[in-house]
Amino acid sequence: MSPRVSPPFRADHVGSLLRPQSLLDARDDHAAGRIDDAELRRVEDEAITQVVAMQEEVGLHSATDGEFRRSSWHMDFLYQLDGVERVDDASLKVQFRNERGDVEFATPDLRVTGRIGLSRTIFAEAFTALAERVTTATPKLTIPSPGMLYYRGGRAAIDEATYPDLAEFRSDLAAAYRTEVRALADLGCHYLQLDDTSLAYLNDPAQRAQLTARGDDAERAHLQTIQLINESLRGRPDTLAVTTHMCRGNFRSSWVAEGGYDFVAEALFNELDVDGFFLEFDDERSGGFEPLRFVPKGKAVVLGLVTTKRGELESKDALKRRIEQAARYVDIDQLCLSPQCGFASTKDGNSLTCEEEVAKLRLVVETAAEVWG
Numbered sequence: 177m178s179p180r181v182s183p184p185f186r187a188d189h190v191g192s193l194l195r196p197q198s199l200l201d202a203r204d205d206h207a208a209g210r211i212d213d214a215e216l217r218r219v220e221d222e223a224i225t226q227v228v229a230m231q232e233e234v235g236l237h238s239a240t241d242g243e244f245r246r247s248s249w250h251m252d253f254l255y256q257l258d259g260v261e262r263v264d265d266a267s268l269k270v271q272f273r274n275e276r277g278d279v280e281f282a283t284p285d286l287r288v289t290g291r292i293g294l295s296r297t298i299f300a301e302a303f304t305a306l307a308e309r310v311t312t313a314t315p316k317l318t319i320p321s322p323g324m325l326y327y328r329g330g331r332a333a334i335d336e337a338t339y340p341d342l343a344e345f346r347s348d349l350a351a352a353y354r355t356e357v358r359a360l361a362d363l364g365c366h367y368l369q370l371d372d373t374s375l376a377y378l379n380d381p382a383q384r385a386q387l388t389a390r391g392d393d394a395e396r397a398h399l400q401t402i403q404l405i406n407e408s409l410r411g412r413p414d415t416l417a418v419t420t421h422m423c424r425g426n427f428r429s430s431w432v433a434e435g436g437y438d439f440v441a442e443a444l445f446n447e448l449d450v451d452g453f454f455l456e457f458d459d460e461r462s463g464g465f466e467p468l469r470f471v472p473k474g475k476a477v478v479l480g481l482v483t484t485k486r487g488e489l490e491s492k493d494a495l496k497r498r499i500e501q502a503a504r505y506v507d508i509d510q511l512c513l514s515p516q517c518g519f520a521s522t523k524d525g526n527s528l529t530c531e532e533e534v535a536k537l538r539l540v541v542e543t544a545a546e547v548w549g
Contacts, residue, residue: 178509179548179549180476180512182417182451183238183314183366183367183419183451183452184238184451184454184476185236185237185314185512186237186512186513186544186545186547186548187235187236187512187513187514187540187541187543187544187545188236188237188238188454188478188512188513188540189231189238189240189515190369190371190421190423190480190514190516190518191240191242191243191249191369191421191518192240192242192249192318192518192519192521193240193244193518193519193520193533194242194519194520194525194526194530194533195223195242195244195520195523195525196226196227196530198219199219199223199244202215202216202219202220203216203247203523220244220245221305223242223244224241224242224244224245224305224306224309227241227242227244228241228309228310228313231313231537232310232313234534234537234541235538235545236313236537236540237312237313238313238314238315238316238367239310239313239315240306240315240316240317241302241306241309242520243318243518243520245302246523247283248283248521248522248523249371249518249522250324250371251284253298253320254324254325254328255286256298257292257293257298257325258290258291258292258293258294258295258352259288259289259290259293259338259348260286260288260289260292260325261287261288261289261290262285263284263285263286263287264284272425272427272430272432285333286329287329287335288325288329288333288334288335288338288339288345291338291348292325292348292349292351293348294352294355294356297356297360297363298356299360300359300360302317303315303317303360303363303365304363307363307365314366315365315366315367316367316368316369318369319368319369319370319371320371320372321370321371321372321374321375321401321405321420322349322350322353322370322404322405322408323375323404323405324371324372324373324374325349326342326346326404327374327401330387330390330391330392331390331391346400346404346407347407349404350407350408350410353408353409354407354408354411357408357412357416357418358411358412358413360416361412361413361415361416365416366416367416367417367419368416368417368418369418369419369420369421370419370420370421370450371420371421372401372405372420372421372422373422373423373424373425373432374397374398374401375402375422375440375444376422376423376424376437376440376456377424377425377432378397378439378440379436379437379438379439379440379463380424380435381435383432383433384439398440398444399443402443402444405420405449405450406447406448409449409450417451418450418451419451419452419453419478420450420452420453420454421453421517422453422454422456423456423480423516423517424461426484426485426517426521426526427521427522427524430485434462435461435463436462436463436464436466437455437463437467438466441467441470442470444470445468445470445471445475446470450475451475451476452475452476452478452512453471453475453476453477454478454480454514455477455478455480456480456516457479457480457481457502457516458480458484458516465501465502465504465505467505468502468505469506471505471506471510473507473510475510476510476511476512477506477510477511477512478512478513478514479498479512479513479514480514480515480516481498481513481514482513482514482516482536482539482540483515484516484517484518484526484528484533484536485517485526485527485528486526486527486528487527487529487532489532489535489536489539490536490539492539492543492546495513495539496543496547499511499513508547513540513543513544513547514540515536515540519533
């Protein structure tokens with residue numbers, strides 16, 4: 177086995193990290209008008225400096241800003257696309273669940289009211305600030321997959337006068353993403369991750385039933401998303417490594433969907449034009465490793481074996497056994513290790529402490545070093 181010198185790395189992570197209390201307090205103060213934009217930026221910068229240093233100290237080869245400047249992993253990006261309107265008087269509601277019951281996630285809704293485009297590079301300043309703070313790690317930027325814009329609201333959220341034909345909507349959306357991807361590469365981004373829950377949700381029959389009920393072709397939805405992502409990445413520079421992360425929902429230690437990757441696996445692994453796949457395999461609801469048999473040579477799989485939904489630390493021996501099990505279906509040299517999802521897909525964060533978060537990241541690094549050298 178050879179060391180991985182390009183993303184994804186043997187020990188990696190999904191991206192979002194628990195916000196320190198000082199940052200949460202500053203956000204509340206900013207919303208209430210007690211501090212201005214400059215002061216909020218100062219607190220964000222300080223928190224990001226510290227969290228980048230933490231990632232490098234534990235030995236990670238990639239570092240993010242923890243998504244500390246966002247409230248949500250995806251909505252903060254989608255609201256900034258031309259043609260997308262944030263609807264503050266209507267809520268987008270998603271039902272999550274955990275071992276204790278149901279949890280509702282609500283955020284201002286969105287509508288596509290004009291032609292999709294990109295007037296300015298989204299998260300450009302955030303990436304530049306991150307790149308200025310890394311010393312040993314590769315700065316990694318996470319953005320939502322273009323598939324998330326349609327999946328959230330479906331046809332009902334897209335103005336029919338603007339887009340009577342959804343093919344035009346997808347074409348404009350892909351073009352906007354191509355512009356974004358090129359601009360990020362020009363800023364020096366060498367590691368971009370597209371986060372997409374829909375490709376994992378579609379493995380759950382209950383989620384496919386919901387799509388069918390709203391008028392979508394649930395049996396082919398994953399194929400449309402794969403095509404959309406590929407069009408969005410077409411022509412990207414060779415200097416840019418792109419991965420995708422596919423989880424079944426992550427909000428306050430809760431999830432939305434269940435089931436293995438079986439339904440989407442063959443098309444996903446063989447047709448999606450990315451360098452690696454971040455997949456969650458932290459418990460029974462994520463299914464087995466059998467779908468990995470479809471992964472072709474040259475693609476990396478990052479096994480999300482370390483849960484971010486609770487603080488108890490996994491054992492190295494258990495992680496190594498599961499890596500061995502996965503290697504029955506795909507060459508171990510194509511495998512990497514990471515937490516199963518982000519630690520804080522929204523500002524709320526999951527139910528564990530910062531100390532437990534650091535311990536899990538350190539465990540990933542140490543285990544990967546013992547497995548792959």
